[in-house]
Amino acid sequence: MPNGWNARFIRRGRMTMGKLIDLTGKRFGRLTVIERDYEYQKSKKINCACWKCICDCGNQKTVRSRSLMNGKTQSCGCIKNERALESITELTKRRDIFLVENTDLIQLSKARIQKNNTSGTKGVYWNKRDKCWIATMRFKGVDVLDKHFKNKQDAINARKEAEEKYFKPILEKYDYEKFS
Ligand SMILES: [Zn+2]
Incomplete structure (x- = not known):
């Protein structure tokens, strides 16, 4: 559970987002959201909600709400790697x-x-x-x-x-x- 510091941070995140949408369980490309990643958000001093996700390939990655919502991040990075490999091939x-x-x-x-x-x-x-x-x-x-x-x-x-x-x-x- 978030302590006082985190709670402030979460409120800031909510303010930035307008309204905090719970993304738990939602899918974005190959990523499925597991839970909020308060530690990551705190350590990186990110002013927006971050979500721990699991990729179809098995890797875990924490992604900002914004990057998930606007489709910028759709995998742990494996899609990019695959594309690079494809273009080389x-x-x-x-x-x-x-x-x-x-x-x-x-x-x-x-x-x-x-x-x-x-x-x-x-x-x-x-x-x-x-x-x-x-x-x-x-x-x-x-x-x-x-x-x-x-x-x-x-x-x-x-x-x-x-x-x-x-x-x-x-x-x-x-x-x-x-x-x-
Ligand atoms: Zn992946």
Whole structure:
């Protein structure tokens, strides 16, 4: 039971909170409130009610009313740790997937949708000197396409065909789309 000092503190807590709400037994994310933590509140000189909570993972943590009520604290810290771990795993996974078979899948995927230059299709451009359309494509550091066309659409088609032939299988193989 709170002594006189604590009682004053609790009143202050109540004043800060407006009205002290009993959070015992309530759940906030992974935390279940066990009881008020007067010791913690006193030792930390906190001007707000603190609650001893048990996390789903088994750890105990004392949290301020405010942090529970506004959703700022939802675990003993294990959620944050898990997320950090997930993002590291995800990053590693992505890095592995991006650089496969000497190919950067990001660049590959971009190349499929990027539009630039004279034709509006990547890898297809107008050659002024020869007065023709040229369709080009590099794949794994090799020129796999370098053809001249009188007709622009033929050049675009050639480029699309090459993309289908070289890019699509590798993007599909590594299921790239779900990462992009
Ligand atoms: Zn936890």
